[in-house]
Amino acid sequence: MSQINVRVDGVAYTDDVEPRTLLVHYLREQLGKVGTVIGCDTSNCGACTVHLDGAAVKSCTVLAVQADGGEVTTIEGLAQDGALHPMQKAFHEMHGLQCGFCTPGMIMASVDLLRENPNPSETEIREGIEGNLCRCTGYQNIVRAVQQAAGEMAGSASAREEVR
Amino acid sequence: MIPAAFEYARPTTVDEALQAIADGGEDVKILAGGQSLIPVMRLRLAAPETVVDLSRIEELRGVRDDGDALVIGAMTTHHDVLTDPLIAQHAPLIAAATETVADRQVRARGTFGGALAHADPAGDLPAVALALDAEFVIAGPGGRRTVPAADFFVDYLTTALEEGELLVEIRVPKLAGQWGMHYEKFNRVAQAWSIVAVAAVVRRDDGHIAEARIGLTNMGPTPLRARAAESALAGAEASAEAIAAAARSAAEGTSPSSDLNAQADYREHLAQVLTRRAVTAAAGL
Numbered sequence: 248m249s250q251i252n253v254r255v256d257g258v259a260y261t262d263d264v265e266p267r268t269l270l271v272h273y274l275r276e277q278l279g280k281v282g283t284v285i286g287c288d289t290s291n292c293g294a295c296t297v298h299l300d301g302a303a304v305k306s307c308t309v310l311a312v313q314a315d316g317g318e319v320t321t322i323e324g325l326a327q328d329g330a331l332h333p334m335q336k337a338f339h340e341m342h343g344l345q346c347g348f349c350t351p352g353m354i355m356a357s358v359d360l361l362r363e364n365p366n367p368s369e370t371e372i373r374e375g376i377e378g379n380l381c382r383c384t385g386y387q388n389i390v391r392a393v394q395q396a397a398g399e400m401a402g403s404a405s406a407r408e409e410v411r
Numbered sequence: 412m413i414p415a416a417f418e419y420a421r422p423t424t425v426d427e428a429l430q431a432i433a434d435g436g437e438d439v440k441i442l443a444g445g446q447s448l449i450p451v452m453r454l455r456l457a458a459p460e461t462v463v464d465l466s467r468i469e470e471l472r473g474v475r476d477d478g479d480a481l482v483i484g485a486m487t488t489h490h491d492v493l494t495d496p497l498i499a500q501h502a503p504l505i506a507a508a509t510e511t512v513a514d515r516q517v518r519a520r521g522t523f524g525g526a527l528a529h530a531d532p533a534g535d536l537p538a539v540a541l542a543l544d545a546e547f548v549i550a551g552p553g554g555r556r557t558v559p560a561a562d563f564f565v566d567y568l569t570t571a572l573e574e575g576e577l578l579v580e581i582r583v584p585k586l587a588g589q590w591g592m593h594y595e596k597f598n599r600v601a602q603a604w605s606i607v608a609v610a611a612v613v614r615r616d617d618g619h620i621a622e623a624r625i626g627l628t629n630m631g632p633t634p635l636r637a638r639a640a641e642s643a644l645a646g647a648e649a650s651a652e653a654i655a656a657a658a659r660s661a662a663e664g665t666s667p668s669s670d671l672n673a674q675a676d677y678r679e680h681l682a683q684v685l686t687r688r689a690v691t692a693a694a695g696l
Contacts, residue, residue, distance in 0.1 A: 249419060266419030266462065269453075288412050290450045291602070293516060302490070302519040308449045309520065310442075312419055313466060356516065377601035378514025 251315040255280065256324025264311045270304075271295045273311035274321060282323040282351055286380070293379030296352035296359075297321045303359035305378070322351035325358070333403070334358050334396040343392035345383035353379050357393045365404070366397055414452035418461040425470060425550050425579055428463055432575055433552060435461030441577065442466070443486060443525025446517045471524070471579060474498060480546075481583045485524020490515075492523055501585050502543060504592035504610055508535040511594065514602040527563075528578045530570045530633070533604040535596065537564055538634035542610040542626030545583045551576040567632035588621075590614050593692035595685045596628070599672070605629050606672045607681040609637075609661070611689035613644075620644045620653075623690060630665040630682055639663040640686055649694050658687035 248263040255278060264273055274280040274297070286294030288307060295306045298320040325332040334354050337343065344350045353376065360367060360375035367375060372393045373386065381389060417440075420431035432439050440459035442448055443466075451457045465471060471486035474495045481501050483492070492498055492509045499506055505523075512518055512526070512535050526536045527547070540547075540560045547558045549572060558571045565571055572578060596608035608628035614621045623644035625637040643657035667678035 265416065267414040267416055267452075269413065269449075272413070288453065290446065290517070293514070296516055303516050304519055305516045307453075308446055308517075310419075310445070310449070310464075312421070313445070313464065359515065374601070375515060378516045 249312050249315075251312055253311075253314045253317055253319060255319045256321055266310065266312050268311040269307055270297070270299070270309040270311045270314055270319070271306035273314075274306060274319070280321050280323055283321045284348060284351060286348065286352070291380065292349070292352070293356060293376075294349050294352040296355040296379065298355060298359060301362075303356050320355075322355060325354065332358070333399045334361075334393070337392040337396035337399065338389070341388050341392040341395055343384065343389040344381075349379060349381045349383075353381065353389055357389075357396065360393070361397055361400060365401055367393070369394070412453040412455075414449070415455055415458035417452075417459050419464065420461060421464045421467055423467045423469075425468060425577065428465060428468060428577055429550060429552060429575070431461070431463045432577065435463060439463060439574075441528070443528070444488060444521035445525075446513065446521040447525070447529050447531070465577075477582070479585055481585065483523055483581045483583065485522065485528070485578045485580055487523045489513075489518035489521050489523065489526075493518070502583050502592075504539055504543065504594055504612060505536070505583070507592065508539045508594040508596075508608075508610060511535055511596045511605075511608075517602075524578045524581065527581065528570060528572060530564055530568050531604075532567060532632055532634065533606075533629040535594070535605060535608060535628055538608065538626030538628040539594065539610045540581065540583075540626075541634045541636055542612050542624045543583050544624070545581050547571070547578060548580045548582060549576050550579045555579070557582070561636075564633040586612070586614070588614050589616070591693040591695050593689045595689035595692070597681055597685055607667070607678050607685060609682065609685040609689040611686070611693040613690055613693040615649055615694055618649055620647050620649050620690075620694060623657075623693075625661065625686055625690065627661070627665060627682055627686075630662065630667045630678060632666070632668075635665055637661045637663070637665075637682070637686060640690075644690065649696065651691065651696060654690050654694065654696070655687050658683050658690060661686035 286292035422428040610626035639660035647653040662679035
């Protein structure tokens with residue numbers, strides 16, 4: 248067993264894990280963060296995407312011990328004070344899902360994409376989420392949702408600039 | 412799927428890492444970004460006794476200018492390669508190929524050195540390193556040695572790295588003169604491995620192609636240089652016809668596999684087509 252100290256969705260945890268424990272299993276089984284799902288188990292589908300130290304990663308392809316000293320954000324930590332993150336709201340409003348299984352990973356990957364590229368073209372969105380598979384929607388409404396969120400987040404960013 | 416149990420070491424210096432490898436028992440695996448190793452361990456295709464995780468070794472990260480060469484730390488992530496100004500300036504071929512590796516989540520963790528040491532023939536970076544005549548700096552118990560790319564890739568998933576050794580950095584010679592570079596990749600779906608890909612580095616001189624270096628991805632158990640096509644291009648006119656003629660010899664001396672994605676003869680055809688496209692783009696036509 249190895250002891251890890253990790254912040255997950257703003258809460259500090261100290262836990263013993265086996266070195267072979269995958270981050271996704273730690274999140275789901277030890278912390279009960281079942282909002283992060285396991286889709287393919289082969290690093291392809293992206294359903295288990297979380298942010299580790301600010302970057303989107305596939306939590307089935309990271310060891311829990313590698314998150315030691317780090318900060319993890321899951322889909323459960325995205326909403327602030329009960330208000331949905333603009334990306335969550337956009338997926339809801341644009342109906343960027345059907346069965347919803349890929350949605351947590353889609354949202355986490357899309358938030359990461361906008362962090363680096365706040366105003367992506369449609370092509371850049373499609374390429375930016377190439378690591379996330381959706382078998383229902385054909386991606387059309389997912390792309391629209393990311394576009395809407397980009398617009399809303401840019402608007403609130405410029406609103407903050409004006410307040411300054 | 413969960414990996415088999417293993418001992419875990421997380422050194423913070425190269426010397427500590429070499430010691431951890433030496434102390435790790437019979438079957439030690441080195442964890443760089445883990446984006447190939449962890450899937451293989453989950454499938455239990457590998458069940459090492461010890462895993463030595465390099466992620467906390469700061470000296471292995473980053474790109475530096477060493478006069479006539481760029482030096483890329485083995486643990487520099489694909490993401491950091493893509494945003495590095497020195498690579499953009501001196502070796503844009505590396506960034507062009509890295510952009511096609513897997514997806515952004517994998518590129519956030521996966522590393523330049525890890526991909527080269529893994530030496531998957533369908534991986535994009537080995538052929539690029541070969542085309543750029545990169546050199547591999549390897550640390551071992553007896554000190555450091557440097558291996559040219561032509562000698563680094565030995566066989567399928569096999570490199571010149573010996574047991575107890577560690578790839579620490581990759582030296583990429585800066586190119587003098589007017590060089591163009593292009594990476595042309597063929598695959599069926601986003602984030603998939605290359606069925607075939609071609610890395611082309613071309614120096615133009617007064618309407619002619621002075622020199623061409625062509626690396627082939629997935630045309631054999633190791634990355635290969637398309638030597639016959641390179642010879643045909645040396646001194647040739649920089650024209651669509653001359654490039655097309657030279658590209659017809661791109662598959663000479665290769666031994667591609669047949670699998671679910673493509674038969675060998677189809678891969679040979681792809682090598683020719685993609686060489687024509689890659690050289691044409693690299694020559695600025």
